[in-house]
Amino acid sequence: MADPAPRSVDQHLAEVLAALEPLSPSPQPLMEALGLAAAEDVVATVQLPGFDNSAMDGYAVRLADVATATDESPVHLPVVGEIGAGQSTGLLALAPGTAAKIMTGAPVPTGADCVVPYEWTDRGASQVRVERAPASGQHVRRAGEDVAIGDLLVEAGTVLGPRHLGLLASVGRPTVLARPRPRVVILSTGSELREPGQPLGTDSIYDGNSFLLAASARRAGAIAYRVGIVPDEPRAFLDALEDQLVRADVVVTSGGVSQGDFDVVKEALRPHGVWFGPVAMQPGKPQGFGFVGEDRVPIFTLPGNPVSSYISFETFVLPALRKLMGLLPHARPQVRARLTHAIASPAGKRQFLRGELDVSGAGAQVAPVGGPGSHLVGDLAASDCLIVVPEDVTALAAGDTVSVVRLDEEF
Numbered sequence: 354m355a356d357p358a359p360r361s362v363d364q365h366l367a368e369v370l371a372a373l374e375p376l377s378p379s380p381q382p383l384m385e386a387l388g389l390a391a392a393e394d395v396v397a398t399v400q401l402p403g404f405d406n407s408a409m410d411g412y413a414v415r416l417a418d419v420a421t422a423t424d425e426s427p428v429h430l431p432v433v434g435e436i437g438a439g440q441s442t443g444l445l446a447l448a449p450g451t452a453a454k455i456m457t458g459a460p461v462p463t464g465a466d467c468v469v470p471y472e473w474t475d476r477g478a479s480q481v482r483v484e485r486a487p488a489s490g491q492h493v494r495r496a497g498e499d500v501a502i503g504d505l506l507v508e509a510g511t512v513l514g515p516r517h518l519g520l521l522a523s524v525g526r527p528t529v530l531a532r533p534r535p536r537v538v539i540l541s542t543g544s545e546l547r548e549p550g551q552p553l554g555t556d557s558i559y560d561g562n563s564f565l566l567a568a569s570a571r572r573a574g575a576i577a578y579r580v581g582i583v584p585d586e587p588r589a590f591l592d593a594l595e596d597q598l599v600r601a602d603v604v605v606t607s608g609g610v611s612q613g614d615f616d617v618v619k620e621a622l623r624p625h626g627v628w629f630g631p632v633a634m635q636p637g638k639p640q641g642f643g644f645v646g647e648d649r650v651p652i653f654t655l656p657g658n659p660v661s662s663y664i665s666f667e668t669f670v671l672p673a674l675r676k677l678m679g680l681l682p683h684a685r686p687q688v689r690a691r692l693t694h695a696i697a698s699p700a701g702k703r704q705f706l707r708g709e710l711d712v713s714g715a716g717a718q719v720a721p722v723g724g725p726g727s728h729l730v731g732d733l734a735a736s737d738c739l740i741v742v743p744e745d746v747t748a749l750a751a752g753d754t755v756s757v758v759r760l761d762e763e764f
């Protein structure tokens with residue numbers, strides 16, 4: 354069966370994104386929620402601080418009792434108790450003319466209206482000499498001064514970071530409603546493939562792609578299930594796929610999608626209605642996308658050349674995973690940089706060359722790393738960005754400005 358007419362990168366990405374809906378939110382334990390998009394407005398049901406408490410280790414006193422205290426004319430007060438954080442002492446009220454030892458974070462007894470830090474006293478145990486007067490309310494952290502009941506703590510859509518999670522825990526929330534991590538199953542096809550650590554034959558190679566793709570999926574925030582190698586036999590491929598669908602929100606395969614005599618993925622999935630066709634890009638021309646199984650699990654069938662697989666993931670799968678997770682923007686932002694060297698590019702295709710970005714000087718500069726070959730994994734690992742050459746551009750000179758996708762940046 355002949356391939357359809359080529360799609361542009363933008364068309365293919367638009368088709369993919371239009372076919373997917375964000376995953377339904379569910380309660381996530383806080384540590385699972387790091388990097389996820391909140392799916393609820395979290396409103397405070399408690400105040401912070403929860404009670405008036407001391408900001409210093411010292412003595413809780415009534416200001417009126419110590420207002421005149423100086424080095425030359427100290428005030429002496431009996432010490433009637435000691436209040437530690439989390440140690441309920443029963444000292445709930447402070448009588449006039451007395452002081453209570455108090456530790457940072459411990460509740461300030463009623464009647465007391467300020468705290469004298471140890472440094473302003475003789476640290477006495479049964480009687481304290483106060484040598485300096487605090488201001489009214491000094492060193493007391495008031496209940497509710499930080500967060501009041503009813504405050505909006507986290508807005509729906511917020512990408513939850515360490516500070517949000519710390520706040521949610523501080524108000525006593527063990528979970529937060531968020532869009533979950535997609536479970537991504539990664540299958541490598543190819544009878545030539547071997548698992549790293551196993552012996553190689555003269556015509557076999559190690560399966561780098563399933564690691565490249567699984568690590569990329571995990572980096573994107575997904576749960577990656579690296580299934581590993583499936584031979585070039587449609588039945589074996591369909592069986593392996595069928596086994597995995599139960600734990601997949603997305604399937605990603607590599608290999609078996611071009612014009613060869615053993616293009617297993619294409620052969621196995623075309624009858625199931627998966628779209629296969631060329632996308633006007635280099636690397637990454639042969640692509641496939643569709644839905645498989647009773648639950649209509651989305652499947653991306655990426656080309657087997659390692660650089661093609663990786664760039665296809667970055668260009669199509671990453672935005673899709675971010676849509677499932679409710680994260681914006683879907684695609685990585687691009688920056689502009691000046692080329693250090695001239696480059697050429699095929700007409701009519703968007704080219705993604707590997708590069709190294711230098712933002713240390715006055716203006717960003719990008720140097721091409723290696724050539725355009727889609728087998729160059731050494732150069733891929735040495736790069737930190739993709740240089741994007743538009744479809745209608747065939748040559749760029751040193752000093753020209755190009756768009757660059759930074760590969761390792763959080764966004």
Ligand SMILES: Nc1nc2c(c(=O)[nH]1)N[C@H]1C(S)=C(S)[C@@H](COP(=O)(O)OP(=O)(O)OC[C@H]3O[C@@H](n4cnc5c(N)ncnc54)[C@H](O)[C@@H]3O)O[C@H]1N2
Nearest residue numbers: 541543560561562563608609610611612638656657658661
């Ligand atoms: N006659 C044509 N041949 C090819 C075309 C074409 O249009 N006409 N397109 C080329 C392009 S572009 C690409 S990209 C590749 C895509 O091929 P497949 O997706 O079918 O992938 P394979 O043939 O299985 O493998 C290609 C290449 O990559 C190596 N490979 C595969 N899987 C892995 C893996 N898991 N880890 C490391 N390396 C892997 C494989 O050994 C091959 O060298 O097709 C071109 N051919």
Ligand code: MOO
Nearest residue numbers: 636637638661727
């Ligand atoms: O387009 Mo293929 O993906 O060159 O390498």
